[in-house]
Structures are given as C-alpha cells and as structure tokens.
Amino acid sequence: MIGLLILVIVGFGSITWWRLLKGKELARQAAASSCREHGLVLIDDTVMLESVQLRKKDPARAWGLKYRFDFARNGILRTGGIVLIAPGRRPVVIIETDNGPLIETV
Numbered sequence: 001m002i003g004l005l006i007l008v009i010v011g012f013g014s015i016t017w018w019r020l021l022k023g024k025e026l027a028r029q030a031a032a033s034s035c036r037e038h039g040l041v042l043i044d045d046t047v048m049l050e051s052v053q054l055r056k057k058d059p060a061r062a063w064g065l066k067y068r069f070d071f072a073r074n075g076i077l078r079t080g081g082i083v084l085i086a087p088g089r090r091p092v093v094i095i096e097t098d099n100g101p102l103i104e105t106v
Contacts, residue, residue, distance in 0.1 A: 020065070024049065027067040027083040030091035030106040035071050035081075038095065038102070043070040047083060063087070071095070 027047045035042040047067040054063050064086035070079050080096025095102040 020049065023065040023085045024067065026091060027065070027069075027085055030083050030093050031067070031069045031071075031081060033106055034093040034095060034104055040071040040073050040078075040095070043072055043077065050082070 024047060028045070031047055032042050032045065034040075047069045049065065050068045051066045052063060053066055064084060067083040067085070069081040069083065070077065071081050072078060078096070082094040084092040084094070091106045093104045093106055095104075
C-alpha cells in the first residue's frame with residue numbers, strides 16, 4: 001500500500017515536471033519569435049516561471065502558466081515581457097513598451 005502511494009506521488013511529480021519543461025520551452029520559443037519580429041533581443045534566451053494560474057470558472061482549461069522574460073531594445077535593458085501558456089490555446093506574448101502593452105498570439 002505504501003509502495004503504491006509512493007509510486008503515485010512520484011508519477012504525479014514526474015508528469016508535473018515534464019509539463020513545466022514543455023511549457024518553458026514553448027514560452028521561450030514564443031518570446032524569442034516575438035522579440036525577433038519586433039527587433040528586440042531576448043536576454044539570455046530564457047524565460048522564468050512566474051506563476052501557475054488556476055481558474056475555477058473553466059474546468060476544461062483549469063490551469064495556465066505565466067512566464068516572464070527580459071529583453072533589450074537598442075542596447076537598453078527592458079523588463080516587462082510575459083508569456084501566457086494554457087492547454088489547448090496558442091501562447092500569448094505581452095511586451096510592455098513605452099506606448100503601452102503589445103499583445104500578440106504566437
């Protein structure tokens with residue numbers, strides 16, 4: 001009984017870890033694509049997990065991942081990029097600019 005419980009916990013942890021890795025890679029690709037398209041440089045070619053969002057209203061899409069990234073424009077470091085990943089949806093990239101947010105579905 002204890003062995004089965006440990007197996008279930010390890011299995012759940014492994015699935016969660018795999019989904020987070022897949023989400024991070026998808027977010028990195030979306031951020032890099034958006035930055036390239038708008039003439040920005042994605043700093044360190046990486047994104048950081050900011051939060052796991054849980055939504056009660058939509059059980060089919062009950063969770064989502066929010067990643068943050070830094071970018072540079074004309075050599076000046078800027079902070080304010082976000083990538084939202086949700087199951088069954090395309091990634092949404094939000095880049096904070098001086099003229100307001102630039103929202104793009106990749």
